Amino acid sequence: MKYDYLIVGAGLFGATFAYEAKNAGKKCLVIDKRNHIAGNIYTEKREDIDVHVYGPHIFHTSNKEIWEYINRFAEFNNYINMPVAVYKDELYNLPFNMNTFSKMWNIRTPKEAQDIIASQVEGLGITEPKNLEEQALSLVGTDIYEKLIKGYTMKQWGRECDKLPAFIIKRLPLRFTYNNNYFNDRYQGVPMEGFTAIVENMLEGIDTVTGQDFFDLKESGRLNDGAEVSWDKVVYTGMIDEYFGYSLGTLEYRSVRFESETLDMENYQGNAIVNYTDGDVPYTRVIEHKHFNFGTQPKTIVTREYSSEWQVGIDPYYPVNDEKNTALYAKYADLAAREDGVIFGGRLGAYKYYDMDKVIEAALEVCSREFK
């Protein structure tokens, strides 16, 4: 069989590209080395609960076109992400807002909160924040930094906060209103039938093979079942450094280990996401999946997330966009630009800490160039 595009990775980037390519009259083959589609947004039903197998996902965007686009493939519920943070025996609302400040300092007004933060920031002498630590301190002061940011960030990234880029913390809103919505975006929700259904719908009518390694296929020209295939172009959403055989060195990624259990109770923690911001607790957060869909099942499933450094053989999740890795990525990006007939995309292909809406945007942009 001959294809116009071989799409490597059945995640959101690959699926969006495949869907658009099909509509442009192109013939695509989508492969994924896992034995299922949907990449890290994959959800699966257990105990009638949609379990976010590779970490929690909440779709959020301010781009109306992207919101309308994703709604072609799924109906979304009205879930609003409002995680809480546990530090030792204290519990705080996230993101950093008046509920957080009033609990932290026993105050009520925005002015009181702003004054406390200003007094804590004053002595630090930070003019232009150069890293995550300085960025966090200059935004929220020392108390919030020490209790809600420092320990969590060190666990999550395995690096000191002053070795991390400032943009990571800018993902989180800071507001002086009593508003616990984790996102500032106009549109937000979780698909009623899980995230896998979105990718399933995108890939409808497109040849898709799971459990298929790209490098095996590239070498042999045959799928695992022996079928001979060829293609004109490749869309590669795996790790960009792996594509080039790590020839310039390995990029660093963070990985996550998940420990899940089914509990014989209806409601374990009363919230979908509880972050453990104390450095002494070994996991970063506990997910109770049913709450993403307001579930009332008799049982519940919870997952503890342990963050670790990526190494060959385990799944990469987060690119580490610090200086060293960003510089190395730039060199791989140069190679990629010169690699004829291959498009790189997605979190791993672009080595970028993308949210889902940005992945779709990026894929559509590539498509508009490719199919104009």
Ligand code: UDP
């Ligand atoms: N963060 C933190 N404390 C928290 C939650 C997040 O310090 O309780 C910081 C941490 O550095 C993290 C970053 O904010 O890596 C971004 O968090 P986000 O929730 O966006 O991470 P994701 O959901 O992508 O894992």
